[in-house]
């Protein structure tokens with residue numbers, strides 16, 4: 083049975099990643115902040131927990147050892163380069179063959195060719211400004227983290243999530259290279275299906291070195 087490492091496993095997306103990984107028959111190593119270990123209690127001995135901040139290179143390296151894939155929740159919290167520190171910890175420790183799947187949002191663009199609505203751009207700019215003003219997040223560091231990933235020769239995929247909602251799975255989301263593709267105009271994905279797509283990406287070679295933008299399919 084293959085083993086996957088989930089980096090940032092205790093958040094909402096992280097717990098869905100655990101559920102889908104277990105459903106797919108993977109053994110799971112879970113890295114989460116020490117204060118969040120209790121959030122993973124329900125998984126009992128189905129998973130091995132590595133308590134650490136996700137930019138802790140030493141612990142991330144231990145958790146990744148022997149894994150065939152690493153699923154990373156990239157978050158921009160704090161002003162200490164947490165996102166790029168997390169990306170570096172994973173990129174530096176992962177064996178060459180391991181599939182590396184990262185999460186982020188539509189605001190990240192791999193080739194700069196995504197076209198965004200004015201409303202979207204204003205929302206991102208407002209969040210970035212408020213986040214820096216109140217010192218709770220640094221969106222530009224998530225951009226730096228993704229640049230590091232895009233420049234890596236390892237087999238990475240950066241999954242760009244649309245707006246998210248809770249609820250039971252609606253099936254695998256669709257993906258396109260660019261966020262403005264009309265097929266993605268619903269701009270809404272169940273969080274569980276975001277995780278499902280990331281787990282599915284492990285064995286989808288078409289997604290290597292791609293930054294798929296995802297959404298649930300448009301409803302008639």
Ligand SMILES: NC(=O)c1ccc[n+]([C@@H]2O[C@H](COP(=O)([O-])OP(=O)(O)OC[C@H]3O[C@@H](n4cnc5c(N)ncnc54)[C@H](OP(=O)(O)O)[C@@H]3O)[C@@H](O)[C@H]2O)c1
Nearest residue numbers: 090092093094095115118156157159185186187243244246
């Ligand atoms: N929210 C959205 O609307 C949205 C839309 C598109 C894409 N995304 C992407 O989806 C992924 C998951 O985001 P989410 O919003 O859905 O959140 P989430 O799944 O609840 O995950 C939040 C993560 O951030 C960690 N965290 C919380 N506060 C932190 C802090 N102060 N310092 C360091 N880590 C902290 C949490 O760890 P603990 O469990 O230890 O607290 C958890 O691992 C991200 O990659 C995000 O870019 C989100």
